[in-house]
Amino acid sequence: MFFHIVLERNMQLHPRHFGPHLRDKLVSKLIKDVEGTCSGRHGFVVAITGVEDIGKGLIREGTGYVTFPVKYQCVVFRPFKGEILEAVVTMVNKMGFFAEAGPVQIFVSNHLIPDDMEFQSGDVPNYTTSDGSVKIQKESEVRLKIIGTRVDATEIFCIGTIKDDFLGVISDPGAAV
Amino acid sequence: MASIEPFNRLVRLAARAFYDDISMKGDNQPKTSRGDNRGMAVVVLDALTRRQWVREEDLAKALKLHSKQLRRILRFFEEEKLVTRDHRKESAKGAKAHNVAAAAVASDGPPVTKEGEEKIKMHTHSYCCLDYAQICDVVRYRIHRMKKKLKDELDSRNTIQHYICPSCNKRYSAFDALQLVSYTDEYFHCETCNGELVAESDKLASEEMGDGDDNVRKRRREKLKDMQQRIEEQLKPLVAQLERVKNLPAPEFGSLQTWERANIGAFAHGDPSVADSSRNSQGQYGTPMPYMGETKVEVEMLGDGVKEEGTESGKNGSELKVLPPWMIKDGMNLTKEQRGETSKASKLDEKSEAKDDKKQDSKDDQIIQEEYIKAYYEALRKKQEEEEAKRRMQQEGETIVSDSQSERQVGKKYKREDEDEGNATEQYKLADLNAEAQESGDDEDDYVWEEGSVE
Structure with a gap:
């Protein structure tokens, strides 16, 4: 069965992407990371349909990576018994x-x-x-x-x-x- | 005329079949022996078949139940979709309106109004009523599910196949199939020893089976079959009743409001036009309503109506098996003989459907038996007179030929006659036929013998 749900994920972004297209980079990375994966709880993530909210980034000490909490809408597919x-x-x-x-x-x-x-x-x-x-x-x-x-x-x-x-x-x- | 009686019978059968041992216990209540209220559900359902919309407090009072207890049972039945409930806030006046309506239904029952309740202002009252149309569906669905579940399990449908490695005895389920598949041949291979896996055959309900051996499996299969059989035979009366009811329009009382309006109509309570319309809508189903109402009415009916009932069911059981009892209710012009004849059959009927004839007590049986005997003797006397006349006529011309052989023959005949009685078919006609046949024959003596033996 397909569901359209909102999920949240912490994205780590390399400092080299920091600049005017940071947001685009973040979204494309999210799509690349998430689409096609499977979680036992929600099923297979079929497609991301939109990004709801990107929170404040947090710079990781030592590496310079920044962690963004991202809320995104996606279509998931989860098979059920009896389906x-x-x-x-x-x-x-x-x-x-x-x-x-x-x-x-x-x-x-x-x-x-x-x-x-x-x-x-x-x-x-x-x-x-x-x-x-x-x-x-x-x-x-x-x-x-x-x-x-x-x-x-x-x-x-x-x-x-x-x-x-x-x-x-x-x-x-x-x-x- | 659509009658509610077959539906009530259905409800009573279903109650006994499915809700016999439902215990309505609160989770937090200690399980004392005093609180054992299994069977209460059946009592409540039975009580509801004698009522239409009823206030739960009234029902509780009538059943001598605590209202909380009753509510728990009713809530259960609401979940089971047997009962519709309605809650509303109402003043004493509203409650009165319901009482008036109820009184209108149970026209000769005592007024339901209780003085104490009138004083309570603006309380939430709950009403409940059987939902006959839904009950039919629910019961049918329930039976279907029961049968399907067993059948599926017997066919080992919907069970997960298990595989076993013969060399290392490692077990796999079909869930592991992806890892087990080999690309060299078309079998599954053990992960550890790479041996060919074999499917565990004849698997029944693998979840419950665990690692049972063949015996366990066989026993389980037998148990399932046995269960299937028992379902068939134990639910037979219920299924038969469902069949009967299938093509009848289910009695509908409508929602609490429409019902109240319909029954209050005569009392000019509320908009008369609305009352009329709802009444018309109920008209086709609603005719028998006044006959049921308070428990008291029912009891009275039992008191003097049992004889009638017995013969009805008896007649039903013998010659009119397909004809349901409610169809011959008003055409009951039974002669005495018929009544007598059928009493035996009714007894048989009772045995087979003991559940329903609980009400019939032994006293009524006695009455029927007495009637039967009376009728029997009367018929016999009639026959004797006939014989007497015949014999006189014959004696003029012939001499009596009597030998032991003919006597034996007659003994046989007499026996057959007896059987006919048991079957409760038209015995007296048969006896007449016998007489006619013997007219041509030479054994008048037998009648003397027969008379002597019977009387």
Whole structure:
């Protein structure tokens, strides 16, 4: 789920940036530092949408670096248990398949794949129904439900299932070509 | 005519099914044996089925409960979405208005007004009422969730797969999948010994399982299945009632204000036009309202209405299974025989749905039995007279042929007749048929035998 929230961060700026563009430098550094990171609490920071407030800088003794407390608005993405996501399959193996929904990695183990889908090894490993009408392979797009999340300080990993109504392949790359 | 009775039955069933052992204890209260009030929730719900909007103080008084205790229960039910509550600040006059409305509903009940309460000025009063439409949904949803949860667990859906390394017995969960995946083959590999991991199969509710062995798993599976079965059979009456109620319009009392206006209407209290309109809106559902109200009314109904009730349910149980009791309420022109016949069936009914027929005490049963016997003898006598006439006619022409064989046959027939009684189908018609068949036959003697044995 996406959230638009305000976060705060202490930015350290090298003295060489001090000058008329100090503020711009600070913001660009913030974007570079923060976007794409993941915190267990808030999820993945997708984009910074604005800087609310930059506090008074504090010069660090000895180094000359200045620390600015910066408040910024950003869009974060945090997966939740029970959430339905659309994801792209990145890897298929006998144990299941991995998929990505943006920055989030999701693993769907083979017992959470419908029973009528069988693993087919070979050049392009895939899961296929007996009549061959549905095929899950690399680059397939699937709709899945998250049934578990493991949230570390800097990482979020999810377990998904496609063994439920309206879940499964939503577009088949093989069929599209 | 939409009746409230099936809905009340639903509420009572649901109360007993789900709120039987809810204990309404404050967290800070010491748990003494005296304070054990499990089952109180059921009592409150039952009481509410006999009322519409009721002031909580009045309800507390009627139930001899402390108002705080009652409020706690009601708050619980409000959270459970069974009960709607309304709070408002009102003077004694406002309270009076409600009393008038309540009195209008329970037209022959005693006036609810209590002198002591009139003196209290501007108090916040709470009112509560069952929300029948919502109750149906809530109960249905609850059952659905229960079943789904069990089914999911049985199908081992939504459980996290676990993997185990056969060589070093290290366990991994699917959360570790990213680290375990190997790019050389399509299996997971142990982080320490690089052995191939195998999935732990037949996993049930892995969170609770811990590292149980196969036995534990099997037992758990059996337990789940057993639970599923028990849910099916124990909730059967409730589900049946839900089915019956499904297509009926739920009784609605509207908000406290509309209800009060509707019931006060006759007393020219407030804007008459508004009262009229709200009354009309309630009209289709509201007709049976006056029949329920104070507890007293209900008790009276029980006193002289039980016979009627018994036969109703009996009839229901035997031949009109699909026909709900409220449909045949007014068409009850039962003959004595029918009443007698059905008493047995009603007893059966009682057994199967013992919960509902608690009210029926043994005394009433006796009455029914007496009726039954009376009816039975009457019918028998009638038949005897018929036989007598027939025999006289036959005796003129024929001689009596009687042998042991025919007697045995008749014994059989008699037995069958007995069974028919048990089934409470149209026994007397069957008996007549028998008589007709025997007219052509040669065994009049059996009737003598039969008469002797019965009387």
